[in-house]
Amino acid sequence: MKPNTKKSGPQNLPKAANIGQKISLTEKSPSFISDKSVLLSIAFLVVLLLIRQTKSYSYFYTDKIVENYSEMRDVRDIDNYMDIDVRKMLKWQDAYRILKGIRKVTQNDTNFILLVPPRSYLHLSNKKIEIPEPAVCYYYASLKTARSTSSYAYKCSHVLVVNNQDVSMIKIRSKSHIDSLLQVYKPYSY
Amino acid sequence: MGILNFILLAIAHYILGWGILKAIGIRQISASIQYTLVSLLFGLGLSSLLPVIMEMLSIPVNKMNLLITIVLVTIIPAFFLVKEPRQSFRAVMNRYAGKFKLYDLVFILLLIYLLLPGILKCVYYPPVPRDLTSGAEAIAEYTLKEQHINNSYFSVDLSSTDNYQKPPFLLGLQIIYKMYVQPFGQVWLILFGCVFFSFLYVILRKMVHPILAGLATVLVLAIPEFYPYTVVLPLYDFPNTVYLLFGFYYLFLFVKDKDKQNLWLSSVGFGMATLVRPETIFLLLLICISYYISQIIASGKVVVKAAFFSCCILMLTAFVLDFFTMEIFVKHFIPSKLEFSNKFTSDLSNLAPLYRRWELLTEVLMFTKTGASRDLSQPLYAETFNIMVVFIMIELAFVFVTRKIHFNAACWFGFMVLVFILLLLIGYLLPFTEFTNAKRGLFKIIPLIFIFSVNTRAVQYISQKIVSWESGK
Numbered sequence: 001m002k003p004n005t006k007k008s009g010p011q012n013l014p015k016a017a018n019i020g021q022k023i024s025l026t027e028k029s030p031s032f033i034s035d036k037s038v039l040l041s042i043a044f045l046v047v048l049l050l051i052r053q054t055k056s057y058s059y060f061y062t063d064k065i066v067e068n069y070s071e072m073r074d075v076r077d078i079d080n081y082m083d084i085d086v087r088k089m090l091k092w093q094d095a096y097r098i099l100k101g102i103r104k105v106t107q108n109d110t111n112f113i114l115l116v117p118p119r120s121y122l123h124l125s126n127k128k129i130e131i132p133e134p135a136v137c138y139y140y141a142s143l144k145t146a147r148s149t150s151s152y153a154y155k156c157s158h159v160l161v162v163n164n165q166d167v168s169m170i171k172i173r174s175k176s177h178i179d180s181l182l183q184v185y186k187p188y189s190y
Numbered sequence: 191m192g193i194l195n196f197i198l199l200a201i202a203h204y205i206l207g208w209g210i211l212k213a214i215g216i217r218q219i220s221a222s223i224q225y226t227l228v229s230l231l232f233g234l235g236l237s238s239l240l241p242v243i244m245e246m247l248s249i250p251v252n253k254m255n256l257l258i259t260i261v262l263v264t265i266i267p268a269f270f271l272v273k274e275p276r277q278s279f280r281a282v283m284n285r286y287a288g289k290f291k292l293y294d295l296v297f298i299l300l301l302i303y304l305l306l307p308g309i310l311k312c313v314y315y316p317p318v319p320r321d322l323t324s325g326a327e328a329i330a331e332y333t334l335k336e337q338h339i340n341n342s343y344f345s346v347d348l349s350s351t352d353n354y355q356k357p358p359f360l361l362g363l364q365i366i367y368k369m370y371v372q373p374f375g376q377v378w379l380i381l382f383g384c385v386f387f388s389f390l391y392v393i394l395r396k397m398v399h400p401i402l403a404g405l406a407t408v409l410v411l412a413i414p415e416f417y418p419y420t421v422v423l424p425l426y427d428f429p430n431t432v433y434l435l436f437g438f439y440y441l442f443l444f445v446k447d448k449d450k451q452n453l454w455l456s457s458v459g460f461g462m463a464t465l466v467r468p469e470t471i472f473l474l475l476l477i478c479i480s481y482y483i484s485q486i487i488a489s490g491k492v493v494v495k496a497a498f499f500s501c502c503i504l505m506l507t508a509f510v511l512d513f514f515t516m517e518i519f520v521k522h523f524i525p526s527k528l529e530f531s532n533k534f535t536s537d538l539s540n541l542a543p544l545y546r547r548w549e550l551l552t553e554v555l556m557f558t559k560t561g562a563s564r565d566l567s568q569p570l571y572a573e574t575f576n577i578m579v580v581f582i583m584i585e586l587a588f589v590f591v592t593r594k595i596h597f598n599a600a601c602w603f604g605f606m607v608l609v610f611i612l613l614l615l616i617g618y619l620l621p622f623t624e625f626t627n628a629k630r631g632l633f634k635i636i637p638l639i640f641i642f643s644v645n646t647r648a649v650q651y652i653s654q655k656i657v658s659w660e661s662g663k
Contacts, residue, residue, distance in 0.1 A: 036660045037292040044293055044401040048300075048408060056572040060414045068307030075314065084373055091315045134347040135354075136320070139328035144346055152347035190350070 092140060095132050099141035102169065106143075106158075113144045115156035115172065115181065118188035126165045133190075148185045154178055195370040199237075200230065200381060202264045207233030209267025214454040223286075227389045228436060228455070234381060235433065235462040236263075238362030241339065242519055250337035253369055260366075297404035301387055304411055308421035309380050316374045319423050322360065325353025330364035330375060339365075344525045354524060357515050359466045360424065376424040383421035386432045387411060390637055393439055397598070398644045398653040399660075406640040409577070415570035416633060426466050427630035433463035434470070435637045438605050441477070441504070445601060453503050461507025468512050469620075473612045474505055480608060535621050547617025550628050551610075570629065571636070578606075578639045585646040596650075602642035609635045 031037075051057050075081050075090070088096055106112045116122075116131045131137065134152075137145040146152035158169050159181060172178055207229030216225070240259050241251050249255055277285075317327050332341040339361070348354060368375035387407055394403035411417060419428040437459030444452035460477075464470040478501035485497035535543065556575040585599050613631045643649060 032287070032290060033292050040291075040401050040656070040660065041293040041296045044296060044404060047405060051409070051412075054573070056414070056569055057412055060412045060417065060572060064414060064417050065304060065307055068311060072307060072310045072314065087314060088316050091318055133320075133324055133350040135324035135328055135343070135351050138343060138346045139323050139331055146347040147350060150347045150349035152349070 088140075095130050095136075096140050098129060098131070099137055099143050103141040103143045109157070111157055113146055113152070113156045113158070114169070115153055115159040115178070116145045116147060117160055117162075117181075117185050118148065118190050121185055121188040122160065122162065122167065124165075125162045125167045127167055129167060131160070147190060148182050149190070153182065192370075192372045196367075196377060199260075199366065199370060202260055203233030203237055203381075204230045205233065205264045205268045205271060206236055207231065208271055209233075209264075210236065210458060211455075212267065212270060214451075214458065216451050216455065224389065224392050227385045227392070230381065231385050231432060231436070232458060232462060234363070234378065235359070235429075235465055237366060238359045238465075239515070241333070241362045241365040242358045242515070242523075245339040246519060246523055251333050251339065251365060252337050256366065256369060291400065293401050293404065297391065297400070297407070300404075300408065301391075301411070304408070305383060305387070305421055308383070308417065311422050312379055312424075313372065313377055317376050317424060319425055321353050321356075321425055322364075322376075324351040325356060326358075326360035326364050327375065329354060329361055330368055333365050334368055340523065340525065355520055356426065357465060357468060358519055359429065359515075360426065364424075379424040379428075380421055382429055382432055386420065386428075386435070386637075389432075390435070390640075394641065394644055397641070398649060399656045401656070402644060402649060402653050406644055409572075409574070410636055410640055413571050413574055413636065415629065416636060419630070419633065425630070427633050430463050430466040430470065431633045431637065433459050433466060434473075434609075434634055435459075437463055438602075438638065439641075442598075442601055442605075444500075445481070446597070450503075453500055457504050457507045460504065461511050464508035465511040465515060468516055469612075469616060471508055471512060472615060472619075473608065474508050476608045476611060478504060480604065535619055541618070543621040544614060544618040547614050547628065550617070550625065551613060551632070554625075555629060555632060571632065574636060574639060577643060581643040581646050581648070584648045588647045596645070596647050598645040599642060599647070602638055602645055606635055606638045606642055609638060 052061050078086060078090075080086050102114065114137075116134070116137075119130070122129055122131070131145070132140070134145045134147060134150075137143045146156050154175065156172055156178065159172055160167055160169055172181075204226065208225075210232050211225060211229055237260070240263065241256065244251050244255060244259060249259075317323055329339060329341070329343050332343045333339050336342060339358075343354070363378045364375040366375075367378050371377055387410070390410060391403055391407045394406050397403070398406075411420070419425060437456050440452045440456035440459060443449065444456055460470065460474055464474070481504075482494070482497050482501055485494045555570060558569055582603070585596070585603075589595055613628065613634075616631065617628065644653075
């Protein structure tokens, strides 16, 4: 659009169009605290308080600020709250505890690789356990795992099975055993 | 020890970043808040490449070797920094004393209050995002144990993830910060968060009265979906947003005054953004095409040589960094099997993904009434996009009445449009991209919305009134 030199509209608009180019917003003025800077500071806070009353910003303030402060206060009540393992447990929860537990009982088995069945298969049990993907398992607990959909499945030495609503770990006997397990997992998904 | 190392690393980043600015010929970079912030984050981005370079040279990535590398790359800029003619502390203080007012202090205290809970969570908890724990963080963990980036992590079943093939930006920073600062690494994000909000405030303060600048900065911070990624969850999108802001800001200055220094700064900003997310290259192409066309229209010539060279400079850093990290490091030093080109759409005539992406961006994310937040009742971005629409309408009314386009507002509006086109194009060209990609992709546009808003004539008018009232004129 080409600029039009004709003046039109309310008188103050052409003046407003040039704003920001003539004034210096950073020019020095004498004092850090003046009556006007106090008034402007109060106005700034009042406007923010009004914004905070609106539904979406009140949600932000409660959910992200108040709750986070309260969460960080609460963790101090936990025994050894600065311990790295406690902090991991708080965030990664059951998955971390289960993987650490499996790692502990199998740490001497250098060939140990766990076949993790699909999530919906594991949910047939009462415990509804959640095992993360293999890369995360290795990060959490140095535990090598594989999914049934991967070719790594044939390298696995153990598998999680659901028996009578319970989950247990058994040793894989042979390649044909893996084949039969993979057939069982086919209707399920991760 | 962790805090001391954190401070020392921040100083090392600053020196390295200062060296970059000096190398590209930036004048007056000492004792300036704006350039200090830019130096810090440019240095942080380059530092992420140090473990990568060590791996490529087959140097074991351990504490001693990494320390020597950091010292080696900072010693030359440090030498020049020491030699730099120095203003006295009093002169620097005098320069800022008159400009710093009570409301600036109020804003800083408020910023600390709002960022602190996020910072505490970042320091206390281990990393949670899957993108990190199944990729960069897991590789970094085993790099510390085995002294090589190509480590036992790659012996695991990786069929469920491609996160190890992402740019090594997070990986490098995780290695450095896990090694020297704290076991979870991620605290480098605190630098990003603090620098981003400070930089935004500093540049907004140059455009409008400080209380309006503070208000806009707080509105950026108070976006429920955005806040966690600024100081709690270390992922790619927020650092990308920060570097894009640098790139856009200096591009804006270059377009305005044609100072080559700003073009180089913009090039480095966009280059760093590409280092974090390679698809930024598409955005750069869009920017260059738009800039080139605008120059042709302005000069009336078919070929504008200067505009072509400016575009080349703008693309240079991005191409160099992208080639180094993705084409050389990820392709040849990471045991990867995935071909990125396989992810591109093979059927360009199929516009359905483009339409789906449009719907996802506008109806589901930007202007939703129900939102997609955790409790399914709050918009993810609070009122940000409504604010954007209101200011666009007001500025259009000004254009309609005055028959004049305000350059600053038009420029930032153009940047917003380009980012939006990029987000649409990504959904079209890479149809595999999912909901979270669009959700976090919108981060790029957030600071631009508020910079555009403060540059509209309505806000400029209010700002001038406040300045006049305060100065008693």
